[in-house]
Amino acid sequence: MKLYPIPVSRLQILESGQFITNLITDYIKSGLKPVTDAEYNKQYEALTTLSTPYNDALNQIKAQKETEELMNLDTLRDQSLSTIRRAVSVFEFSRDPAEVSAYKEVVIILRKYGDIERANYPAETLGIDKVVAEIRGAKDDPMAVLQLKNHVDLLEQDNTAFKAKFADRSSDVISTVSYDVKTMRKEIFEVYTTLADYVALMAKIKNDPYFLDTLKVFNYSREYFADILARREGINKKNRANS
Template structure:
């Protein structure tokens, strides 16, 4: 049997970490007795040892990316709130009595939430939700509609919900403060993986027995799937890897 043609070095940092975990999981699921070949076991155990450290480094990358995304989403909702205030200010100098009345009613509500942009994330999320509820109440919605604020309220709600959705699924694990050389860690773990797979392929050719053929088949599960991941880079699509068959 042969290895499925695939170069793990083309994987991103995050995908390469998942790739190694997938390989380790597949071997476990197949119930392969690694003691049959001590040399293969040594390489496999090395991967198992390196993987948690590499994943710690990747967790830092993932957390940083999430932090940056939250900052952008928070800025977006702050901007929508500012736009709502600007739209309200347009009515301040109106000559129409009904508009002036509506302006006064809505301004009282919005002033109650002054400075909420400076609150912590959960506090701002709740405050914006309450503000939107107040503006949409049966008492205030007619005033907001008269002033043309409804689209701005809708936009603010969308921006706030986008932030809340991301904040709720953010990583909650404690991120290590240790400094990692992620590039070197990736190089080391993929070098070990390459040695392991090449060794398994040679043994499968020499022995041509069930044990080594099963090893190659198991190794190929992850190689085939992640080859499709690499092929999809740039398309914005990523599917969930199917579980490997269990023994």
């Protein structure tokens, strides 16, 4: 049995942390004991020691990325709300009584939530829900009169997307610690490679259950992430061919 081939250098930064975490988790679940072999135990302890700060660094990157995504989603819903305001303003000087009445009714709603974009995220989310509900439920259906349905629907969709991301965001607080992620990745994968090669060599030389089972554990994550890389490369090749 050999190590399953995988170019670990092609793992994306967050994938690299999960790759190491999966190995450690799988090894613990296997019931195998690192102290069975002194050299293995030494390298395994080094790997687990490096894993904690490395995951802290990656969680910081994840939190920063999620913050950026939230800001982008918030901008989209702000723009959708602004579009509704502009669409309504077109009817300010309409000579159609129905349009004038509808304009006044929607303006009252919009003015009620005039500064909603400046509120904190939860307050803005609730405010937009109310804007959508009140415009849709307004007397004499001004949304139809002013042809606002598509704009209101889009605002609701943008708000729903924001709510989903906000609920799923990382609970990790971005720390003030500065990490050299590039160096940390290099160090942890040097230890990992040494450990993996050692396991493969011992499995070949000793051919005993401990190292054979340990090699299987290593290959679980290697095969799983190799498949991810292969699928991504296939997609990239397809996109390049179609460009």
